[in-house]
Amino acid sequence: MRAWHVDAPGPLSGRPLRLRDDEPPRPGPGELLLRVLACGVCRTDLHVAEGDLPPHLPGVTPGHEVVGEVAALGEGAAGFAVGDRAGAAWLRWTDGTCRYCGRGAENLCPGSRYTGWDANGGYAEYLTVPAGYAYRLPAGYSDLELAPLLCAGIIGYHALKRAELPPGGRLGLYGFGGSAHLAAQVALAQGATVHVLTRGEQAQRLARDLGAASVGGAADMPPEPLDAAILFAPAGELVPPAMAALDRGGTLAIAGIYLSDIPPLNYERHLFQERQIRSVTSNTRADGREFLDFAAGHKLAVTVHRYPLDRADQALADLKAGRFDGAAVLAA
Numbered sequence: 647m648r649a650w651h652v653d654a655p656g657p658l659s660g661r662p663l664r665l666r667d668d669e670p671p672r673p674g675p676g677e678l679l680l681r682v683l684a685c686g687v688c689r690t691d692l693h694v695a696e697g698d699l700p701p702h703l704p705g706v707t708p709g710h711e712v713v714g715e716v717a718a719l720g721e722g723a724a725g726f727a728v729g730d731r732a733g734a735a736w737l738r739w740t741d742g743t744c745r746y747c748g749r750g751a752e753n754l755c756p757g758s759r760y761t762g763w764d765a766n767g768g769y770a771e772y773l774t775v776p777a778g779y780a781y782r783l784p785a786g787y788s789d790l791e792l793a794p795l796l797c798a799g800i801i802g803y804h805a806l807k808r809a810e811l812p813p814g815g816r817l818g819l820y821g822f823g824g825s826a827h828l829a830a831q832v833a834l835a836q837g838a839t840v841h842v843l844t845r846g847e848q849a850q851r852l853a854r855d856l857g858a859a860s861v862g863g864a865a866d867m868p869p870e871p872l873d874a875a876i877l878f879a880p881a882g883e884l885v886p887p888a889m890a891a892l893d894r895g896g897t898l899a900i901a902g903i904y905l906s907d908i909p910p911l912n913y914e915r916h917l918f919q920e921r922q923i924r925s926v927t928s929n930t931r932a933d934g935r936e937f938l939d940f941a942a943g944h945k946l947a948v949t950v951h952r953y954p955l956d957r958a959d960q961a962l963a964d965l966k967a968g969r970f971d972g973a974a975v976l977a978a
């Protein structure tokens with residue numbers, strides 16, 4: 647099978663990813679073998695390829711928004727049958743025994759493992775996934791539309807919860823890529839007023855089309871104070887303007903796994919009046935199921951740009967350069 651590998655993490659210009667011919671993996675005990683139908687391209691893949699995230703598995707195959715068809719079951723794998731459509735996402739495994747897992751916060755498990763970082767992911771024709779961490783997928787979406795739901799969608803949903811937007815509240819979204827364009831639709835469906843702050847004409851146009859009340863530049867001040875905001879752009883310099891835009895008691899959730907350094911904050915301008923700043927770390931399987939249930943009941947408009955598997959490096963380069971709106975998806 648064809649599979650991409652991060653052979654030498656570093657800037658994309660140095661071609662850190664190589665496409666090779668591999669033997670398809672075999673499902674271990676409790677695992678499913680998935681034939682990849684579509685795999686979303688997430689900013690985290692870029693961080694893995696460029697080495698912003700330290701390598702975990704040398705030569706790893708990235709990709710953690712995988713829509714697949716179950717091709718085989720390992721010993722004792724339950725809940726799926728050959729031929730079922732199943733999703734593999736970022737969270738691949740947790741120990742189930744630590745204090746965080748014990749209190750329902752498996753996203754914080756120190757022993758957790760991730761698809762496309764600790765184990766080979768979906769920039770390939772096949773991958774394995776522990777059956778207990780695979781998702782059932784909602785009907786009414788194509789394979790291409792489903793792929794971005796599995797990380798962009800789930801993380802956006804978790805970030806929205808972390809931002810504690812009050813009912814009917816005013817939400818600011820900083821950056822408007824794959825994750826934000828889905829979180830915006832969830833918030834709008836819940837009655838929020840959404841303001842989008844982002845660079846790039848395409849992203850701004852998409853925000854308007856989806857129903858944003860206002861659209862401004864990345865560090866602009868929104869037209870009204872925000873009850874909550876989510877920072878999707880991996881740009882620490884946007885934290886001060888986002889905090890300054892919050893109303894009293896407002897919360898900023900930082901959705902990314904990686905953020906450049908945050909400049910100094912001024913207590914009075916950025917934090918006083920009980921404004922809060924929070925990170926978002928991965929998600930629990932319960933978050934994932936909750937979001938996919940939401941997507942089953944509310945058809946989300948998923949903006950996708952298809953790339954053939956052989957062009958995964960180009961998809962990452964285009965993501966980095968902001969050359970498309972919505973999300974890129976690889977398909978054979």
Ligand SMILES: [Zn+2]
Pocket residue numbers: 740741742743744745746747748752754755756757
């Ligand atoms: Zn744990």
Ligand SMILES: [Zn+2]
Pocket residue numbers: 688689690691710736797798
């Ligand atoms: Zn992701």
